Amino acid sequence: MAAAWLSQVEADLKSFETVTLMKRTSAFGIYDGNVIGLVEQRDQTGPQPANEARQTVTLLRARSIVFATGAIERPMAFSNNDRPGAMLASAARIYLNRFAVLPGKKIVVTAANDGAWRAAFDLADAGAEVTIADLRTAAPAALVAEAARLGVAVRTATRIVDLHGGHAVRRATLAGPDGQFEAACDLVCMSGGWSPTVHLTSHLGIKPRYREDIDGFVPGAFPTDRFGAGAMMGNYTTADAIEDGHRAGIEAASFCGKSAPVPAPSKLDLGETVMVPLREVTPAQGGKAFVDFQMDVTTKDIELAHREGYESVEHLKRYTTLGMGTDQGKTSNFAALSAMAALRATTVPETGTTTFRPPFTPVAIGALAGRATGHHFKPFRRTAMHDWHMANGADMLEVGLWMRPWFYRQSGADVNEAYVAEMRNVRKAAGLMDISTLGKIDVQGPDAATFLDRVYANGFAKLPVGRARYGVMLRDDGIVLDDGTTTRLAEGRFFMTTSTAKAADVLSRLEFLLDTAWPELRVAVTSVSDEWAATSIAGPNSRAILAAAFPSLDVSNEALPHMGVHEGEWEGRALRILRLSYSGERAYEIYVGATAGAQLWSHLLEAGGPFDLKPYGVEALGALRVEKGHVAGPEIDGRTTLDDLGLGRMAGKRTGFVGDVLRRRPALLAPDRQRLVGLECVENGKRLRGGAILFLPGEKAQGHGHGRVTSVTFSPERGHYVGLALLAGDVAAEGSEVVAVYPMKAETVRARIVSPVFLDPQGERLHG
Numbered sequence: 001m002a003a004a005w006l007s008q009v010e011a012d013l014k015s016f017e018t019v020t021l022m023k024r025t026s027a028f029g030i031y032d033g034n035v036i037g038l039v040e041q042r043d044q045t046g047p048q049p050a051n052e053a054r055q056t057v058t059l060l061r062a063r064s065i066v067f068a069t070g071a072i073e074r075p076m077a078f079s080n081n082d083r084p085g086a087m088l089a090s091a092a093r094i095y096l097n098r099f100a101v102l103p104g105k106k107i108v109v110t111a112a113n114d115g116a117w118r119a120a121f122d123l124a125d126a127g128a129e130v131t132i133a134d135l136r137t138a139a140p141a142a143l144v145a146e147a148a149r150l151g152v153a154v155r156t157a158t159r160i161v162d163l164h165g166g167h168a169v170r171r172a173t174l175a176g177p178d179g180q181f182e183a184a185c186d187l188v189c190m191s192g193g194w195s196p197t198v199h200l201t202s203h204l205g206i207k208p209r210y211r212e213d214i215d216g217f218v219p220g221a222f223p224t225d226r227f228g229a230g231a232m233m234g235n236y237t238t239a240d241a242i243e244d245g246h247r248a249g250i251e252a253a254s255f256c257g258k259s260a261p262v263p264a265p266s267k268l269d270l271g272e273t274v275m276v277p278l279r280e281v282t283p284a285q286g287g288k289a290f291v292d293f294q295m296d297v298t299t300k301d302i303e304l305a306h307r308e309g310y311e312s313v314e315h316l317k318r319y320t321t322l323g324m325g326t327d328q329g330k331t332s333n334f335a336a337l338s339a340m341a342a343l344r345a346t347t348v349p350e351t352g353t354t355t356f357r358p359p360f361t362p363v364a365i366g367a368l369a370g371r372a373t374g375h376h377f378k379p380f381r382r383t384a385m386h387d388w389h390m391a392n393g394a395d396m397l398e399v400g401l402w403m404r405p406w407f408y409r410q411s412g413a414d415v416n417e418a419y420v421a422e423m424r425n426v427r428k429a430a431g432l433m434d435i436s437t438l439g440k441i442d443v444q445g446p447d448a449a450t451f452l453d454r455v456y457a458n459g460f461a462k463l464p465v466g467r468a469r470y471g472v473m474l475r476d477d478g479i480v481l482d483d484g485t486t487t488r489l490a491e492g493r494f495f496m497t498t499s500t501a502k503a504a505d506v507l508s509r510l511e512f513l514l515d516t517a518w519p520e521l522r523v524a525v526t527s528v529s530d531e532w533a534a535t536s537i538a539g540p541n542s543r544a545i546l547a548a549a550f551p552s553l554d555v556s557n558e559a560l561p562h563m564g565v566h567e568g569e570w571e572g573r574a575l576r577i578l579r580l581s582y583s584g585e586r587a588y589e590i591y592v593g594a595t596a597g598a599q600l601w602s603h604l605l606e607a608g609g610p611f612d613l614k615p616y617g618v619e620a621l622g623a624l625r626v627e628k629g630h631v632a633g634p635e636i637d638g639r640t641t642l643d644d645l646g647l648g649r650m651a652g653k654r655t656g657f658v659g660d661v662l663r664r665r666p667a668l669l670a671p672d673r674q675r676l677v678g679l680e681c682v683e684n685g686k687r688l689r690g691g692a693i694l695f696l697p698g699e700k701a702q703g704h705g706h707g708r709v710t711s712v713t714f715s716p717e718r719g720h721y722v723g724l725a726l727l728a729g730d731v732a733a734e735g736s737e738v739v740a741v742y743p744m745k746a747e748t749v750r751a752r753i754v755s756p757v758f759l760d761p762q763g764e765r766l767h768g
Contacts, residue, residue: 030065037057064255069197069200071231072331076191078289079163080163085165085187087188092119097122107131108183109131112135113193121147131155139154169185193215206223214236219232230245237270250262293331294326302336306344313352379401381403384594394409394615416714418619426538426620428612430614434534434615438529439503440527441527443495443523446492450521452496454518464488466489474642474660477659478664479640481506483499507525533597564579571596583624584627622713623715635711644673646676670729672728677732678725682751686721688740690710692747694738696738706738710724710725738753
């Protein structure tokens with residue numbers, strides 16, 4: 001009868017276009033604004049499609065909510081109630097009806113409510129021999145008659161006091177009107193009553209309210225947009241739950257402005273009676289009586305907590321670990337509260353409840369992450385030229401939050417072939433690079449020069465207008481924070497560029513210093529990273545390409561020297577050109593409004609076609625700067641100083657800048673401190689690898705060695721692998737050899753220590 005009623009109701013719900021029925025779905029939390037977190041379990045009975053999630057999280061924003069969360073069956077506390085073969089009556093029913101497993105053949109069911117009788121009838125109907133031990137002095141006549149029909153033995157005013165058996169239940173000791181007796185069994189099903197599920201309603205602060213008649217907590221006063229129905233409100237019979245749900249649904253619809261007549265619900269009366277509360281815990285008789293089966297909390301543990309003074313429910317929870325298992329005390333909390341109330345000689349509501357927090361049901365971390373995997377893990381940014389890169393064979397790479405071209409397939413089949421070809425083209429002709437990802441900060445104010453003089457290790461106060469300068473920032477402890485260039489556009493205005501990875505850190509640092517260290521300085525710093533699209537042309541043909549792209553612009557060495565700046569217009573948009581180089585070749589950085597970035601890129605490629613201009617990616621960019629000996633992220637790793645990187649001369653005898661005092665600590669000036677050197681491979685057919693550990697020839701390769709390889713590239717100029725390394729100063733003499741050990745691939749290669757500048761040490765290429 002119940003199954004037919006449920007099927008009909010489900011069919012009716014499916015017939016409504018405005019109803020979404022989500023099976024295998026639980027609400028795990030209620031959040032501000034009536035946001036409900038739902039977790040849907042994948043159907044485990046069918047085949048699992050490839051890449052399908054086992055759980056899916058949905059966030060539902062509701063105008064009104066009807067809570068019909070039901071109630072959770074309570075276990076009973078008696079001696080040895082943790083023996084294998086002791087379980088909740090509802091659990092046995094699930095084994096049988098959902099999974100077609102009969103969990104025992106000779107079964108004792110102990111209870112004080114009608115629900116456990118339903119479990120006993122199902123088990124008996126499946127062929128088990130069942131005895132019911134009901135704590136009530138009399139059971140409903142309809143249930144007794146059904147038990148007689150199924151051959152179920154009924155004992156009223158009877159409880160279980162002990163279980164016997166080692167690896168499984170073998171028999172139970174029961175206490176009835178005529179004293180104690182034993183019953184052979186292999187399964188014990190218990191039902192100590194029901195606890196209304198008030199967890200979700202409590203998530204936003206609705207305090208549970210105790211009802212004496214059901215010996216349980218129900219939700220307190222609901223806000224006007226929330227409603228409750230059924231067992232969670234203490235209405236345990238099916239008929240009462242249906243009527244209660246009908247009422248709550250009408251009230252919720254009315255709150256949402258729906259007032260159409262609603263037909264009466266289909267009734268279902270299973271002849272159930274109201275549950276008799278089971279208030280006392282059976283004293284343990286020799287064995288342990290468990291209250292929390294997951295955390296192994298017994299009645300004696302609760303008694304000990306009381307003796308030690310941990311009487312508050314929150315103290316009880318922490319002292320005994322009650323309710324700290326994966327079920328969060330759903331089955332154990334009320335029994336523990338009742339036991340503590342009895343020990344304190346207070347009522348259950350005076351004892352109180354613990355705090356209910358989401359999630360109500362376990363939610364996989366992967367489900368919460370959802371699609372946030374791979375490139376969806378966090379937002380990433382695209383430059384204005386991104387679509388061009390994708391359409392022209394670029395393999396993209398995450399750099400900070402940006403997607404940048406790693407290499408172009410037109411240059412080679414894989415990255416190792418492509419980046420070398422791109423390097424060669426930059427060295428002999430010209431290459432075009434998308435540098436829009438650089439951090440760009442506008443620094444303005446009467447005290448801007450003074451401010452930059454303090455944040456950079458090298459001076460900027462005397463930098464002429466229209467000129468750029470390479471600078472290095474230190475942390476307070478004297479360690480290098482970041483490097484970049486800053487251009488003086490006017491007496492009180494500078495244009496700062498930072499590395500891609502440190503853009504946000506540098507801006508935050510500047511704002512912090514202005515707010516806390518020097519609030520008297522009249523300076524404003526603003527990120528303009530999104531305002532500008534930027535490209536870089538590097539190579540011997542770069543000047544000719546620039547002249548072809550901007551015919552009206554004088555790009556001669558006199559008009560636009562190294563570290564020079566030009567500001568003008570192109571196609572009615574602001575144009576800024578800086579002559580800077582990190583590759584060792586003559587190079588120009590070209591900035592235009594971000595919306596014109598793709599147009600500028602195509603224009604430069606068209607103008608540079610006759611001069612063999614080709615795009616190159618960040619792999620080639622990194623290799624070019626290694627050849628030139630420029631430090632970058634692998635060297636500026638949060639552990640190196642100006643002197644370590646060979647940049648100490650930039651600061652000279654200046655003082656008063658951030659990090660100046662602590663960079664002079666003796667430990668940072670020690671002769672054996674690791675410093676920047678160049679390495680070139682001296683073994684044919686072998687290569688250097690970044691991260692390799694450096695040892696002296698003949699030395700046992702054990703421990704941290706004397707230093708490490710930081711950056712590596714194949715050098716077309718040298719014809720073999722070269723690299724930058726940080727090596728202890730007392731063994732870093734140029735011309736001597738070291739052994740680079742790469743344990744991950746069990747590789748060992750000899751290398752010679754050389755100058756870190758492998759290309760054009762006099763700078764003739766970039767100045768010409």
